[in-house]
Amino acid sequence: MAIQEQIQQWHELAQQLRVDSIRATTIAGSGHPTSSMSPADVMAVLLSKYLRYDFKNPDNPNNDRFVLSKGHAAPLLYAMYKAAGVISDGELMSLRQLGSRLEGHPTPVLPWVDVATGSLGQGLPIGVGLALAGKYLDQLPYHVWVLLGDSETSEGSVWEAFDHASHYSLDNLIAIIDVNRLGQRGQTELGWNIQAYAARAKAFGWQAMEIDGHNFQEIDQSLNAALSVNDRPTVIIARTKKGKGVASLEDLGGWHGKALKPDAEKAAIAELGGQRHIIIQVNKPEEQAQPVVIGNPQQLQLPTYNKGAKVATRRAYGDALLALGSAQPNVVVLDAEVSNSTYAEDFAEAYPERYFEMYIAEQQMIAAAVGLQVRKYKPFASSFAAFLSRGYDFVRMAAVSRANIKLVGSHAGVSIGQDGPSQMALEDLAAFRAVWSSTVLYPSDANQTAKLLAQMSDRNGIVYLRTTRESTPVIYDSDEDFPIGGSKVIRSSDSDGAAIIAAGITLHEALKAYDRLKNEGIAVRVIDAYSVKPIDAKTLHQAARDTEGNLVVVEDHWLEGGLGAAVLDVFAGTNSSPSYDETPLRLIKLAVSEMPGSGTPEELLHAAKIDADAIVEAVKSQVKHSLGVALHSESARK
Template structure:
C-alpha cells in the first residue's frame, strides 16, 4: 500500500466516523461510539477487499458482509453512502419513521442479507453463509463478519467458532472489534488480544492481532485472511470506542447515545468529507451449484396402518428432495430419533450435522435460505426452545425456513419432562408471520411436509414419537389454514390435533353409546387456524372441548378461543397442567387428563351438567 492509498483510507475512515456521528445526532439516538471504533476496519474492507456488484446485489458470486454487532448500524449506513448506494439525505433519516435505515440492520437495506442486532446471532449466520458457499453453492465468495468483543461472551458465538473451525471454513473471516468497553463497563478480556487468540486458536482458527486503527495492518490482515486455506480467520483488532473524539474516546457511559455536542465532535474530526468508493465486483463464477433431481412418488400409507409421524416426516422429506434440489436438512444430533436419518442416507451432500448446538443449527439454516436454499432444521421440540431468540431473529430477517420438532408432549412416555415439548406451539404461534402445523397421521404428515416447502416465513411442524393409526387416505389434501371434520355430532365439538385426534375418536364411540354424539375436528393447522369450520361446528353443537398435548397457555385451546371470540359458546380446555414424571405413553395421557376417558368426562359434564 502506497502513501496515497494509506492517506485515502485514513480519510475514508474519518468520513465514516463523521457520518456515524451525524446520523445518530439526526436521530437523537443510536450507537455512534461503537461505530467509530470500527471505522478503519470497514474503510479498508470496503475500499480494497469486499467483492460485491452493487448493481446486482443478487449476484451469487458476491461476498457477504454481516454486521454481527448490529448496533453499529450507523457505520454500515455510512459505508453505503460512501459507495453511492444511498445519499446524504437518506443517511439522515436514520431511525426515522418509515426509513429503511432502522436502528439495527434489516434485509430491506442493500448489502444486508439478514437482520442483526441480537448479539451473538450474526456470526453464526455468517458461518451458515460460509458453509453454503463451500458445500451448496460451491462458489468462492468470502463471508466477512464484523463482531463486537462484548458479544463473545455469548455461548452462541462459541458454537459458531467451534463449528467453523471443525468445518475448516476458510471462506469465513471474523473481524473482532476489540474496543474494550461494553454497554455498562469493560468487557471480560478488555484489550487482551492474546487471550482471544488462545481461545480461538484452540477452536482451530487462524488468528491475526492488529492495531485496528492502522489501515496498513488492517489491509495486510484482510489479505492474509482471504489467502488462508483450510481454516477460518479471526482478525483481532485493538480499537478505541469513540475513537477520534476526546469527549467520548475510551470513556465509559457513552454507549448507545448520540454525542452530547455533535458539531464540536465533527469539527474535531476535521468536518464532513465527500469521498466516494467504487466497490470491486466479484471476478469469479456467478452460477451456484444445483443438485440433480429425479421423478419420485410421494409416500403413501394404508388406512389403519400404524406409523409414527416422525418417521413419516423423514421419509416424506427424503422423497421431496428427490424432486427438488433446493431442499436441505440440518440436524441437532438426533436424526435417528426424529426420522431425519432417512434423509441423511438418501441425500448425504444436503445433510448437515450441527451436533448439539441448536442456535448454530437455526442460524446456519437462516444463512442457507438467504442464498435461496430451502432448509429444514430438525430437533426435539423441547430443544428448539434453546434457539428461540434465533427463530425470533429469523422472522425479523424475513427468513423462509422450516423447523421440525419431534417428541411433542407427554405422549413420548418414560423419558420425563426434560424431553417433552410442552411449550412449543405457544412459542411458535407467537412468532411474526409463522405457520404452525401438527399432523396426526403419516399421510397428513407427508402432505404437510410438501406444502411447508413453499410457504413463506417461519414454518413449524410438530411430530409425534409413538406410532399412530393412519386415518386419512393417501390422496387426501390438507390446505394450510383449514381443518378436517372426522366425525359429526349434535351435542358437542371436540377440537384436537396430533396425538389427541386419536383420543377424541376413541372417545366418540363410548359417548355415542351414552346417547351423546360429538363432532371431532382435526385442527392440524394450528396457525392459521381453520376458523370458519370451527365456528360452524361450535354454533351447530353449542359446546366445545379442546384437547392438546401441550400446556394450556398459548396452544391449541387458546387459538380456538380466539377464533370463537365473536360467537362465544361454553368451552373447556384440556391440556397438560401438572409436571409429568416417567410413565408409559397411555399413562402419561391419562395422568395429564387429555386421554379418551378425560375427553368423555369433559363432554359429559358439558352436556349433562356434570352428571
C-alpha cells in the same frame, strides 16, 4: 499508488464514516455513534479494497457476504452504504425515523442486508450457514465477512459457530472482532487482552491474527493474508478504541448508546476534519459463475401408508423428507445429533452433500438454516421439540430477517413416556405461534404428515411441524389433501351436542371418546385442527353454531398458548379480524396442568387428563349443562 497515498485515502474515508455516524445519530437523538467509530478504519479498508460486491445487483451469487453481527453499529453500516453511493445523505439522516429503511439495527428491508442483527451473538453463526452454502452447495469463491463486537463473544452461540466453522473447514469465512474494550456498562470480560481472544480462536482450530485496528498497514496486511488461508476459518482480532478520533469520547465509559448533543456534535465533526463527500467504487466480484446444481429434480412421489397401519409421524417426516430431496435439489437438511430419532438420517444417507450435522448445537443449527436460506436454499432443521427452545432467540430474529426456514420438532408432549419432563416439549406450540407470520402444523397421521411436509417446502416464513414419538393409527387415505389453514371434520352429524377439537396424539384420544359417547347415544363432532396457525376459523365458528357453543379442546401441551388458545383467539375480536359470531361459547380446555413425571404414554395421558376418559367426562358435562338450560327455558315458557 504509493502506500502513503493509499493510507491517506483510507484515513479520509474512515473519518467520513465516523462523521456520518455522529451526524445521523445526533439528528435521530439516539443510537450508537461511539460503537460505530471504533471499527471505522477496518471497514474503510475492507469496503474500498477487499469486499467484492455488486451493489446494483445484490442477488449476484458471486457477491461476498457481509454480516454486521454488532448490529447496534448500524450507523457505520449505513455510512458505508452512503460511501458506496447506494443511499443519499438525505436518507442517511433519516436514521431511526418512522418509515425509514435505516432502522436502529439492520434488517433486510435494505436489499444489501442479508439478515437482521442486533441480538448479539447471531452474526457469526449465521455467517457459518452462508459459508456452508458457498463452499459446499454454491461452490463459488465468495467470502463471508462478519464484524463482531467484543462483548458478544461472551455468548455461547459465538463459540458454537467457532466450533462448527472449524469442523467444516470454512476457509471462506473471515471474522473480525472489534475489541474496543468497553461494553454497555463498563469494561468487557477480557478488555484489551487480544492474546486471550486469539488463544481461544486457535483452540477451536482457527487462524487468528492480532492487529492494531487503527493501523492501516496492519489492517491491510491482515485482510490480505486472510484471503490466502485455504484450510481453516480466519479471525482478525482488532484492538480499537471506542469513540476513536474524538478526545471527549475516545475510550471513555458512559457513552454507549448515546447520541451527541448538537454543540458536542459540531465540535466532534471539526475534530475529525469536517464533513466529507467521498464516493468510492466498490470492487465487483471477478467471477460470474452460477451456483452448482446438485442433482436433477424428479417428480415428487410422497410416501403413502395404508389406513389402519400404525406409523409414527416422525417416521413419516423422514420418509417424506427423503422424497422431497429427490424432487427438489435445493432442499437442505440439518439435524442436532438426533437424526436417528427424527429420521432425518434417511436424507443424510441419500444426499450427504446436502446434509449438515449440527451436533448438540441448536442455536447454530437454526442460525445455519437462516444463512442457507439467504442463498435460496430450503433448509429443514430438526431436533427434539423441547430442545428447539435453546435456539428460540434465533427463531425470533429469523422472523425479523423475513427468513424462510422449516423447523421440525419431534418427541413432543407427555406422550413421549418414560423419559420424563426434561424431554417433553410442552411449550412449543405457544412459542412458535407467537412468532411473527409463522405457520404451526401438528399432524395426527403419516399420510397427513407427508402432505403437510410437501407444502412446507414452498411456504414462506418460519414454518414449524410438530411430530409425535409414538406410532399412531393411519386414519386418512393417501389421496386426501390437507391445505395449510384448513382442518378436517372427521366425525359429525346434524345433532352434535358438542365438538371435540384436537390435533396430533390427542386426536386419536378424541376418536376413542367419540366411539364411547356414540355408544351412550351422545352425538359429537370431531375436528382435526392440524393447522394450528393459521387455524380454520370458519369451521370452528360453524361448529360453535351447530353445538350451541359447546367446544372441548384437548392438547398434549401446557394450558397456556397452545391449541386451546388458538381456538379461543378465533372467537376474540382483534384489530385485524374482529369477531363476527355472537354464538355463546362454552369452551373447555383440556391440557397438561401439573408437572408430569415418567410413565407409559397411556399412564401420562390419563394422569394429565387429556385422554379419552377426560374427553368423555368433559363432553358429558357440557351436554348435561345444555340439557339443563333447555329444560329450564322450556319450564319458563310454560
